[in-house]
Amino acid sequence: MAVAQELYGFPASRLDSFVTQWLQPTREWKEEVLETVQTVEQFLRQENFRGDRGLARNVRVLKVLKVGCFGNGTMIRSTTDVELIVFLSCFHSFQEEARHHQAVLRLIQERMSYCQDLLDLGLSNLSVTDGVPSSLVFTIQTRETWEPITVTVVPAYRALGPSRPSSEVYADLIKANGYPGNFSPSFSELQRNFVKHRPTKLKSLLRLVKHWYQQRAPDIQVTVQQWGHSDLTLWVNPYEPIKKLKEKIRLSRGYSGLQRLSFQEPGGERQLIRSHCSLAYYGIFCDTHICLLDTISPEIQVFVKNPDGGSHAYAIHPLDFVLTLKQQIEDRQGFRSQEQRLEFQGQVLEDWFDFKSYGIQDSVTIILSKKSNGAAPFAPS
Structure with a gap:
């Protein structure tokens, strides 16, 4: 596929032409990706989860919602990441979702690993990843071109239901006292619809911003230092969560425990960096040194x-x-x-x-x- 021309080489009067020519996906490509993802949606809707792990006897998938750029209509050409929010009938409150979130993820993972329709699409890299909130991530391939697609599945409590949210929903959210962002998927329908029903001009602007971000946010070099080990050099996007950096360290060094990372500004005190934050959050935009303090066994x-x-x-x-x-x-x-x-x-x-x-x-x-x-x-x- 041809590489998009430099955005700054286009005059403002021709930005619509730039979006159409270089950023807007073709109908054929979009349909191919969505047809592939539809196989995942069918599995989630049709699979019988009843009675497992002590959940309610009649566990149903109330709705599967595409969010992110595929859900709100702002995808750019060659986007290969699709996120699905799965609203389940076994979640009746924010507290119940928090209690059973990990168990449901692993249940879906177990059932998915035996789904022949997904295995036929080259199902691979199926894993539960820690995050805010935790999710199930895997890779499948399109039927025609065999292009890899990364799919993220997040189970959630359908707090809003089919109608507009009431004040009680937000009161319950406060009482749940969850970690910031843990329950945001419950409100993903509002977030998606806010953009989905906006004029094409706004969606084109969002595509331009995404394209600019991809072009202007290069990876930086991070040197990981640890006592008793040689330095490890990694390339990291400063805007990605620290958890992705930890995953790269885990794959490179073979760690399975919990990692503690710290950094020190010149003349400042050393501080721990949190997994859900990014290097950019700490003002790190250039090559830097990170200290791996230790790993704590998860067992x-x-x-x-x-x-x-x-x-x-x-x-x-x-x-x-x-x-x-x-x-x-x-x-x-x-x-x-x-x-x-x-x-x-x-x-x-x-x-x-x-x-x-x-x-x-x-x-x-x-x-x-x-x-x-x-x-x-x-x-x-």
């Missing part, structure tokens, strides 16, 4: 008390499924996972729930017993 140790009174220690990840611990117990003790019943503080642990959902922390004790016929496990409160 925790739990004790499993057997029916005979003895106990064993196991290492688990807070976001692992409960089933993974049952499989460890089966491997070590020969007690079949299907027959195991695990309890923590009076709650039966569901196979497809993660440990974080139950508030399980380091060094706690989990009770192991044999399942009784007809026992029905329940979800964490």
Whole structure:
């Protein structure tokens, strides 16, 4: 595809021509991408999520919403990132969404990995990524040209419903006391419609701004220093969240723990940088040095008390499924996972729930017993 001409070489009177010729996607390309993404939407609408992980028995996808440039009609040529917001019937409040967000993501991830229609599209790089909020990210390819498309899926509580929002919605949002940005997908329909129904002139302006940003925001060189290791040099967009920098460090060094990064301005004090912020937020727009203080192992140790009174220690990840611990117990003790019943503080642990959902922390004790016929496990409160 031809590279767009320099924006500054066009007079203001011909900007509409510049947008049409270089930035506006062709109808054929747009239809090809949307047809591919429609396969993902069909999976989300048709897949049966009922009864898993202690959620409500009849979990339905209320709506799948395309947001970002594909949702509001401001995509520019060759855009390959599509974001989908999934409103689920099992979320009845902001608090409930916060409690089950990670579990739902991993449930969708598990089901998606077996979807033949998506596997036929070259499904790859399927992973749950930390962020504000966390999301499910994967890559598929268009049917005709096999161009890779990155799709991001974010489950959300449909706070607005089919009608205009009421003041109670915002009062509930304040009471939820969530981290800034965690519940923004609940309001994505308002955000999308604000731009979608605006005149073409405004959309053309937004395309021009995006194109200018891509041309005028080059990557900067970041040197990561760590005691006992050689320096690591990475190229980073200063406007991207720090979490993407951490992901590059993880892939380069093989870290699986939590990373703490810091930097120091000349003559200033050293300060930690937060994952949801960007280098630009800290005023870093040129080559810089970042210090990797340490990595904290994400694993925790739990004790499993057997029916005979003895106990064993196991290492688990807070976001692992409960089933993974049952499989460890089966491997070590020969007690079949299907027959195991695990309890923590009076709650039966569901196979497809993660440990974080139950508030399980380091060094706690989990009770192991044999399942009784007809026992029905329940979800964490």
